[in-house]
Every structure is written in structure tokens, then in C-alpha cells.
Amino acid sequence: MTSMKFASLAARIERFPIAGSFTISRGAKTEAVTVMVEVSRAGLTGRGECVPYPRYGETPEATLAAIQAMQQAFADGISRQALQAAMAPGAARNALDCALIDLEAKAAGLRAWNLLERPVPGERTTAYTISLGTPEAMAAATAKAAHRPLLKIKLGGDGVPERIAAVRKAAPESELIVDANEAWTEANLEANLAACAAVGVTLVEQPLPAGRDEALARIRRPLAVCADESVHDRSSLAPLRDRYDAVNIKLDKTGGLTEALAMADAAQALGFEIMIGCMVATSLSMAPAMLVTPQARFVDLDGPLLLARDRDHGLRYDDSLVYPPDASLWG
Numbered sequence: 001m002t003s004m005k006f007a008s009l010a011a012r013i014e015r016f017p018i019a020g021s022f023t024i025s026r027g028a029k030t031e032a033v034t035v036m037v038e039v040s041r042a043g044l045t046g047r048g049e050c051v052p053y054p055r056y057g058e059t060p061e062a063t064l065a066a067i068q069a070m071q072q073a074f075a076d077g078i079s080r081q082a083l084q085a086a087m088a089p090g091a092a093r094n095a096l097d098c099a100l101i102d103l104e105a106k107a108a109g110l111r112a113w114n115l116l117e118r119p120v121p122g123e124r125t126t127a128y129t130i131s132l133g134t135p136e137a138m139a140a141a142t143a144k145a146a147h148r149p150l151l152k153i154k155l156g157g158d159g160v161p162e163r164i165a166a167v168r169k170a171a172p173e174s175e176l177i178v179d180a181n182e183a184w185t186e187a188n189l190e191a192n193l194a195a196c197a198a199v200g201v202t203l204v205e206q207p208l209p210a211g212r213d214e215a216l217a218r219i220r221r222p223l224a225v226c227a228d229e230s231v232h233d234r235s236s237l238a239p240l241r242d243r244y245d246a247v248n249i250k251l252d253k254t255g256g257l258t259e260a261l262a263m264a265d266a267a268q269a270l271g272f273e274i275m276i277g278c279m280v281a282t283s284l285s286m287a288p289a290m291l292v293t294p295q296a297r298f299v300d301l302d303g304p305l306l307l308a309r310d311r312d313h314g315l316r317y318d319d320s321l322v323y324p325p326d327a328s329l330w331g
């Protein structure tokens, strides 16, 4: 990894309106709040973006401050490897790590996948998210998206059988994955999984709250169960082996692409299927995540599809097909 001596750092909070709103078990959102980082050196600038998540105790202001506190370390030429030790995994490190990779790639005249010696990503089918709502509202939203091959259905703690049946009726051909965002309980876990299995759902993401998910190891799981809030970086993988079949890797949790790629390798070695996921964010967040797609069974990089406007040079989306980034965006 190149040392970036005398690199300067600029960061700011940026807001992108969502087209309508999106709702999960924890509440509704109308805008994507991102923190954007630029690392400059020798006339070149690398960019990175992150989304602080209150669920993990992060706010945009504290994330911005954590990034700005790294100014001297960057002026002193901190390496990407040293960055992993200097900051905790999370949103702030993600934006810095991705900006450094973008800058390293530009300085070397290479695309990011060549720089990092990873497979060249191709186009992939991304999941498209259906917000939590009444069964009728979810069925109507699903009907509009029924041509999409892969739908991610947000569910809460109540009314799972009605909602998932209404969604399946509205999209008979699509592959369905469900995200409960920790809203189920031990008491309704098996009935809810059975309702999902009955309509051919492929996978359920984070049914139980993180830290209170031991029941998943005790039951017979009728379909694949994927960890999201329960898994952050490589260090959280091993204890989940009996509970989950898959892990959702997000760069805002791992603290960047460097750890995300290491985590993907470790997860595969442990026998987990991989989902590469995202927050509500622009193409600048999705671009580095594309390097994990060659290892992923599920690609969930639909953040920009939910926005009213994306960044310039945003990723190309043809319906649900998402393409690798142009160098003008990142990497």
C-alpha cells in the first residue's frame, strides 16, 4: 500500500432527497444523509462517501468530526493499512479508506480492481427494495416492480404472513428476499420463517435483534437466514456460524473496502454465502462495493435507485442491472 505523504483532507455532510420515502421496521426516511471525503495529493483527488447509522451510535456530525480529526495523520502520510488500526470499523473509516483507494488508483494509473488485485467486476442484478407498509400498499409497490428479477421486501414484527403473501401474488416471477431489520421475536420466528418459505422466499435477513439471535441456532431453518445488524467485520463472523447461512457485508459497517474484501474472503472460508449491501446512498458509496460483487450470491446495491437525484457520473443502472463504475466516478 502506497504512503500518501502530505495528503490533504476535506469533508462535508451532503443530503440527497429520496424519491418519496422509504420505511423499515425502525422508521421512515426522506433523505440520504452522507458524509463525503476528498483526499488530495500531488494534484490528484480521491473521493469516498459514507452513511452514518444511528443504529450503531453514529451521527453525521460525529462522523464528520472523526474524519476531520485524521487531518494530521493524512498530512503525515498514514498508509491505508495503518488507517485500519488507527480508526474503529464504521462509517468514518469507510469514507477515508475508499478515498485513499481512489487516490492510490489514480496515482498508479490503474483501476481499483487492478490495484487491489481483485477480479474485474461485471454487471450484476441488484435487489430492489420494497418499503414496509400496509399489505395493500406493499402489493401495489411490488406490482410496479414485478418485472425486476430480485426484490428485497422490508417487513416488521406484525402481519408477516399477510404481507408476504400479498407481495408474492403481486410478483409471481421475482426472486424474493426479506429484511426484517431485527423486528421479529423468538415467539414468532418459526411461524414467520414458515410463511416466507411457503411463498418461495429465498432468504430472510436479520429476523431477530443482534445479540439476541441465539434461537436461530436451535431451530430448523426452512430457508437461508442472513446476518446484517449482527455482523460488522471479520471479528464478528465466527460466533455466527451456527445461526446464519449468509452475511450482509456493508462498507459502512466494515469501515471500508479494504476490510470488506478481507471479510468476504474470511466469510467464504467459513462457508457463509455473501450479500453485498448498502445504505440509502449515492453511486459514490456503491462504486467501491462493486468490487465485492464477484464473491456475492446477492447484490443489494439499489441505494441510488431510491434517490430523486444521484451524483454526476453515477453508476449505470438498466432496470435492475448495475454496472461497474467509470473512473470519473471512483476507482
Ligand SMILES: CC(C)C[C@H](N)C(=O)N[C@H](CCOc1cc(O)cc2c1C(=O)N[C@@H]2C)C(=O)O
Pocket (backbone or CB within 6 Å): 022, 024, 026, 027, 029, 032, 033, 051, 052, 053, 054, 129, 152, 179, 181, 228, 277, 278, 279, 280, 281, 300, 301, 302, 303, 306
Ligand atoms: C435503499 C435501500 C434501503 C438500501 C438497501 N437495499 C437496504 O435495504 N439497506 C438496509 C439499510 C437500512 O437503511 C437505513 C435504515 C435506517 O433505520 C436509517 C437509515 C438507513 C439509511 O440507509 N440511512 C439512514 C441512516 C438494510 O439492509 O438493512
Ligand SMILES: [Mg+2]
Pocket (backbone or CB within 6 Å): 179, 181, 205, 206, 228, 229, 248
Ligand atoms: Mg438489512
